[in-house]
Amino acid sequence: MANEKKHVGGLEARIVDAARELFLERGFAGTSMSDIAQHVGINRPTLHYYFRTKERMFGAVFGGIVGSLVPRVKDIILQDDKPVGERVGKVVDAYYGVFTANPSLPLFIVREMDRDFDGVANTLIELGLKSYINSIKQGLLEEMKAGRLKRVPMRYLFMTFYSMLTMPFVARNLCCNVLVSDGESFADFLAEWKGYIVDAVERMLCE
Amino acid sequence: MANEKKHVGGLEARIVDAARELFLERGFAGTSMSDIAQHVGINRPTLHYYFRTKERMFGAVFGGIVGSLVPRVKDIILQDDKPVGERVGKVVDAYYGVFTANPSLPLFIVREMDRDFDGVANTLIELGLKSYINSIKQGLLEEMKAGRLKRVPMRYLFMTFYSMLTMPFVARNLCCNVLVSDGESFADFLAEWKGYIVDAVERMLCE
DNA sequence: GTCTATAACCTGATAGAC
DNA sequence: GTCTATCAGGTTATAGAC
Numbered sequence: 001m002a003n004e005k006k007h008v009g010g011l012e013a014r015i016v017d018a019a020r021e022l023f024l025e026r027g028f029a030g031t032s033m034s035d036i037a038q039h040v041g042i043n044r045p046t047l048h049y050y051f052r053t054k055e056r057m058f059g060a061v062f063g064g065i066v067g068s069l070v071p072r073v074k075d076i077i078l079q080d081d082k083p084v085g086e087r088v089g090k091v092v093d094a095y096y097g098v099f100t101a102n103p104s105l106p107l108f109i110v111r112e113m114d115r116d117f118d119g120v121a122n123t124l125i126e127l128g129l130k131s132y133i134n135s136i137k138q139g140l141l142e143e144m145k146a147g148r149l150k151r152v153p154m155r156y157l158f159m160t161f162y163s164m165l166t167m168p169f170v171a172r173n174l175c176c177n178v179l180v181s182d183g184e185s186f187a188d189f190l191a192e193w194k195g196y197i198v199d200a201v202e203r204m205l206c207e
Numbered sequence: 208m209a210n211e212k213k214h215v216g217g218l219e220a221r222i223v224d225a226a227r228e229l230f231l232e233r234g235f236a237g238t239s240m241s242d243i244a245q246h247v248g249i250n251r252p253t254l255h256y257y258f259r260t261k262e263r264m265f266g267a268v269f270g271g272i273v274g275s276l277v278p279r280v281k282d283i284i285l286q287d288d289k290p291v292g293e294r295v296g297k298v299v300d301a302y303y304g305v306f307t308a309n310p311s312l313p314l315f316i317v318r319e320m321d322r323d324f325d326g327v328a329n330t331l332i333e334l335g336l337k338s339y340i341n342s343i344k345q346g347l348l349e350e351m352k353a354g355r356l357k358r359v360p361m362r363y364l365f366m367t368f369y370s371m372l373t374m375p376f377v378a379r380n381l382c383c384n385v386l387v388s389d390g391e392s393f394a395d396f397l398a399e400w401k402g403y404i405v406d407a408v409e410r411m412l413c414e
Numbered sequence: 415g416t417c418t419a420t421a422a423c424c425t426g427a428t429a430g431a432c
Numbered sequence: 433g434t435c436t437a438t439c440a441g442g443t444t445a446t447a448g449a450c
Contacts, residue, residue: 029236117380155386163374173324179362
């Protein structure tokens with residue numbers, strides 16, 4: 001995403017790319033229209049020509065980010081012919097890939113949801129996030145009813161998975177400076193951590 | 208803390224109280240000196256008289272917040288005559304209490320560490336956070352060597368505990384709107400969630 | 415479509431009167 | 433100590449030329 005740098009498209013696409021990069025790194029409040037314009041190599045007013053306000057531009061960026069993640073995860077988790085451990089591992093890999101390319105994405109999402117939840121929520125609903133979540137819930141519930149998965153509260157499952165998945169990125173500075181030993185990279189830590197996530201979910205669903 | 212509203216002290220204390228409330232809610236960048244002054248009922252320049260810069264004022268607020276949490280947790284977790292489950296439950300209660308009084312505190316800490324890690328880290332070091340962490344590590348390691356606790360990587364323990372502990376507050380909006388059922392309060396959800404945290408830590412350390 | 419110029423406002427910080 | 437007045441610089445947004 002942020003590091004593809006495919007500045008071949010029109011100016012509008014180049015603006016969105018630059019805006020995403022800066023919004024992700026510095027957040028909404030920390031990014032000025034001047035910053036974005038300077039990053040693209042144009043002048044401020046041109047930004048307002050394409051996206052009347054700063055808020056609208058943020059909406060375009062945020063929608064693009066989430067919309068590129070959501071469908072992939074749904075496809076992986078609903079492959080109910082594969083064992084749970086394999087599916088969870090693939091989902092973790094998918095998230096790890098996006099989070100490693102954009103390390104501040106988890107904090108970005110959480111931060112912007114706190115800033116303007118209603119606006120963000122509307123963007124998510126427009127992307128069909130609700131149906132995405134319901135699909136996953138239904139798929140897992142059917143596997144539980146069929147006896148192939150242990151019955152466990154859906155929110156216990158979701159909360160544990162997403163808290164373990166995102167914490168290394170949300171508190172990356174803390175991890176690197178307090179928890180990661182000398183001579184070990186953050187990637188090494190992530191790989192080890194992935195095992196703990198898969199174990200935790202397997203223990204919940206398989207016993 | 209933020210809701211004690213003991214505006215009986217001097218003006219300096221009242222300023223710190225108002226600043227804490229606003230910083231917690233809107234973050235550093237989202238809070239202006241004008242906001243704080245207006246909240247206290249004084250004029251901007253008076254703020255600069257007490258805390259020369261905005262950064263220094265943030266340092267005072269942040270140090271106060273963390274300094275009030277750190278010692279209590281250390282005292283609880285080092286009571287090695289009590290069973291692990293009881294100790295973890297008490298630590299969760301302590302954090303829950305502070306987080307419930309200041310719901311945006313976890314997000315605040317994570318956000319400000321991302322903004323200026325070195326500055327924040329220096330504040331934490333001045334508060335003796337390193338010796339606090341080392342005390343806990345040493346205490347647990349001794350219990351492991353004595354065979355009363357299962358040997359488990361310290362960071363696995365810390366990461367799992369803090370990710371599960373903070374996630375409901377970091378992503379509170381998401382929890383309330385997606386995971387909490389109708390007619391159930393956030394407090395109900397927290398109480399249920401506490402059980403899962405204690406279980407997870409007990410399973411790691413006791414088996 | 416993209417630019418220059420500018421409006422209208424808010425920011426952190428300081429100087430100096432009382 | 434707390435105030436008024438002010439500074440220099442930044443912000444979003446718009447108007448109008450090309």
